[in-house]
Amino acid sequence: MSLVIRLRTVVCLLGRFPALAGADLDVAAGEILLVSGPNGAGKTTLLRLVAGLLAPYSGEAEVLGHDLYHDRLAARRKIAIVGHETYCYDDLTARENVEFFARAAGRGTADVDAVVDRVALGDAARVVHRGLSAGQRRRLALAVALVRGPELLLLDEPHAGLDALGREVLADVVRDAPGEGRTVVMVSHELEIARPLATREVRVDGGQTAAVTPMGATMTEPAAKSTVSAPAVVPAVTP
Amino acid sequence: MSGTSLWREAAVVAGKDLRIEARARVALGQILPFGLIVILLFAFALDPDRGVLTRVAPGLFWIAVLLATLLAVGRAFAIETHHNARDGLRMAGLDGGAIFLGKAAAIALQLAVLEVVLGVAVIVMYGVDVHGLGVVLITATAATVGLAATGTLYGVLAAGLRLRETLLPLLLLPVIAPVMLGATRAFEDGLGGVPGDAWPWVGMLGVFAVLYTTIGVMAFGALWEET
Numbered sequence: 001m002s003l004v005i006r007l008r009t010v011v012c013l014l015g016r017f018p019a020l021a022g023a024d025l026d027v028a029a030g031e032i033l034l035v036s037g038p039n040g041a042g043k044t045t046l047l048r049l050v051a052g053l054l055a056p057y058s059g060e061a062e063v064l065g066h067d068l069y070h071d072r073l074a075a076r077r078k079i080a081i082v083g084h085e086t087y088c089y090d091d092l093t094a095r096e097n098v099e100f101f102a103r104a105a106g107r108g109t110a111d112v113d114a115v116v117d118r119v120a121l122g123d124a125a126r127v128v129h130r131g132l133s134a135g136q137r138r139r140l141a142l143a144v145a146l147v148r149g150p151e152l153l154l155l156d157e158p159h160a161g162l163d164a165l166g167r168e169v170l171a172d173v174v175r176d177a178p179g180e181g182r183t184v185v186m187v188s189h190e191l192e193i194a195r196p197l198a199t200r201e202v203r204v205d206g207g208q209t210a211a212v213t214p215m216g217a218t219m220t221e222p223a224a225k226s227t228v229s230a231p232a233v234v235p236a237v238t239p
Numbered sequence: 240m241s242g243t244s245l246w247r248e249a250a251v252v253a254g255k256d257l258r259i260e261a262r263a264r265v266a267l268g269q270i271l272p273f274g275l276i277v278i279l280l281f282a283f284a285l286d287p288d289r290g291v292l293t294r295v296a297p298g299l300f301w302i303a304v305l306l307a308t309l310l311a312v313g314r315a316f317a318i319e320t321h322h323n324a325r326d327g328l329r330m331a332g333l334d335g336g337a338i339f340l341g342k343a344a345a346i347a348l349q350l351a352v353l354e355v356v357l358g359v360a361v362i363v364m365y366g367v368d369v370h371g372l373g374v375v376l377i378t379a380t381a382a383t384v385g386l387a388a389t390g391t392l393y394g395v396l397a398a399g400l401r402l403r404e405t406l407l408p409l410l411l412l413p414v415i416a417p418v419m420l421g422a423t424r425a426f427e428d429g430l431g432g433v434p435g436d437a438w439p440w441v442g443m444l445g446v447f448a449v450l451y452t453t454i455g456v457m458a459f460g461a462l463w464e465e466t
Contacts, residue, residue: 053326073460077332087327089255089318091262103251104331128262129322144327 002029003062004152004183005050007209010059012042012049019045021207022059027185030178034198035187042207043187044084047154050185052076064151077105080145081154086137087144088129094140095125098147105148115147119169134161139169146173153177155186159193171197245340245456248333252341257348259318266349270310274357277303282364296365297426300357301419304386307353308415309408311346312390316398325398335460339391343455347387354379371434378429378437381444382422388451389415395462417447 005027012020019042027033035043048054050063052072061068066075088097095116102112116125119139124132132140138161145153158170174197177184188194195201202209260266281299285292319325328338358379361367369375390411397407421440428437 051330053329072464073332073334076330079330081326081330083323083326085323085326087324087330088322089259089324090321091259091318092255096258100251100255101327101331103254104248104333106247148332 003027004029004031004064005185006060006062007050008060010049010061011057012045012054013057014045014054018057019207020049023204023207023209025202025209027183029183030181032174032177032184032197032199033186034191034194034201035185035204036189036191036194036201037204041204043204044156045207046204046209047081047083047156047185047187050152051079051081051154053081078151079154080148080150080152081156082138082141082145082158083156084160086129086141088137088140090130091128093126093128094121094132094136094143097129097140098125098143101144102147107147107149111147111149115143118146118173119143120165135163135166138162139166142170142173151182153182153184155184155188157188157190158186159188159190167193245334245337248337249340249344252328252333252338253344253348254341256315256318256342256345260314260345260349265314266311266353270307270314270349271353271356273310274303274307274353275360277306278357278360278364292365293367293431296361296367297423297430298419299365300361300426301382301422303357304350304354304382305412305415305419308346308350308386308390309411311349311353312394312411313404313407315342315346315391316394319398329463335463336456338463339395339455339459340452342394343384343387343391343452346390347383350383350387351379354383367430369430370432371429371437374429374434374437374441375426378422378425378441378444381441381448382418384448385418385444385451386415388448388455389418392451392455392459392462395459418444421447 003026005025007023007025009022009024010020011018011022021042023042023046025046035046037043045054049056049061049068052063052068052075055072056068063075064078066072068075089100092100095112098112098116099109102108102115119142121136121139121143124136127136129137129140138158142158155174159167162170174184174186186194186198278299282292285295319328362369393411393414394407397410421444425437425440425444428434428440
């Protein structure tokens with residue numbers, strides 16, 4: 001079994017506050033994992049940790065075979081994240097933003113064309129970022145993530161602000177991910193939309209991965225890959 | 240990482256920053272007029288004595304460039320704050336050294352354009368003669384690389400701080416004092432003195448530029464991650 005994400009009693013601090021307080025998580029290649037939980041539970045922190053944007057404080061953390069303590073840059077080259085913000089530049093057009101991230105990843109114009117078509121940006125591709133609607137910006141963020149050809153796609157509240165077309169595009173991208181050799185971890189509050197797309201659900205609460213629900217949508221052996229335990233260590237630091 | 244990949248990634252970052260500046264026109268519409276106003280104000284202030292104006296022209300020129308550098312460096316990191324573009328750049332998987340070289344190159348190019356315009360303004364308004372054009376050009380190149388490299392290195396230090404606009408000058412000005420001194424002295428020799436006397440100062444500027452470019456390539460990645 002090939003593990004894409006392997007976390008063991010991981011503590012992640014935001015300042016002195018343990019936003020993750022002993023999280024354990026295994027995610028296998030090709031899974032579509034839904035991460036649910038209340039506001040402030042640590043879902044976004046979990047995603048940012050896996051993305052290599054935050055460093056773990058303690059515990060074991062590996063993503064795509066890279067240690068998140070010492071090898072985050074190498075991990076990031078294989079990961080893309082769609083967060084609350086677009087990570088794009090206001091003064092560049094949608095297409096120019098996609099081109100920048102494509103070139104940074106060593107990809108060419110054909111990749112840009114394909115991704116712009118895939119997220120149905122259409123004429124909006126020629127509009128500067130500041131002129132895009134909220135829904136167009138969300139699709140642009142998805143395009144920027146996809147153009148790098150990531151092995152692991154992290155989605156943080158991906159349905160927020162999306163219109164019907166955007167939700168359709170997103171659903172296609174998520175459903176097609178395993179066939180494209182891509183693993184997806186998706187944080188969402190809109191469970192009625194997200195659950196049908198996922199193969200497994202993990203609930204995060206109080207900075208801990210607290211429960212697992214095998215969904216069984218497409219995975220052949222989800223239960224063996226779903227081990228989540230209570231944290232061994234909870235730091236004494238209080239908010 | 241290979242040298243080819245480093246330069247390719249640096250070119251991608253520089254191209255992005257320059258394209259944003261070409262679109263936003265902050266350098267052209269704000270920083271350049273600011274530099275010209277500084278030159279013009281000194282011309283008004285010292286106009287009664289043209290001799291003084293000619294003698295202090297090199298220093299006034301580099302003070303104007305220095306102030307413009309602060310604005311350009313601040314702008315180079317301000318564009319990474321909107322829509323959390325900084326995290327996007329981190330997720331792009333680019334080497335820290337490449338980001339440093341790209342940003343420094345974009346700043347240097349903008350400063351070079353600014354220096355040409357300010358140089359013409361100084362010649363016209365201050366009545367300065369250029370005796371050693373080669374020395375002046377080499378001095379300007381070395382000083383510009385030094386200013387851009389140092390500015391980029393300290394810019395990333397200040398970028399993550401709440402008071403970055405006021406902290407950047409405090410951090411940067413003491414460090415680039417040798418550039419101001421060397422460039423001013425070399426310009427004095429290149430403009431009205433003996434151009435050959437400028438070479439020790441040019442050498443110092445070259446060492447400064449190489450030193451801070453090397454430090455930047457090595458240290459920027461860690462600073463970019465931690466600030």
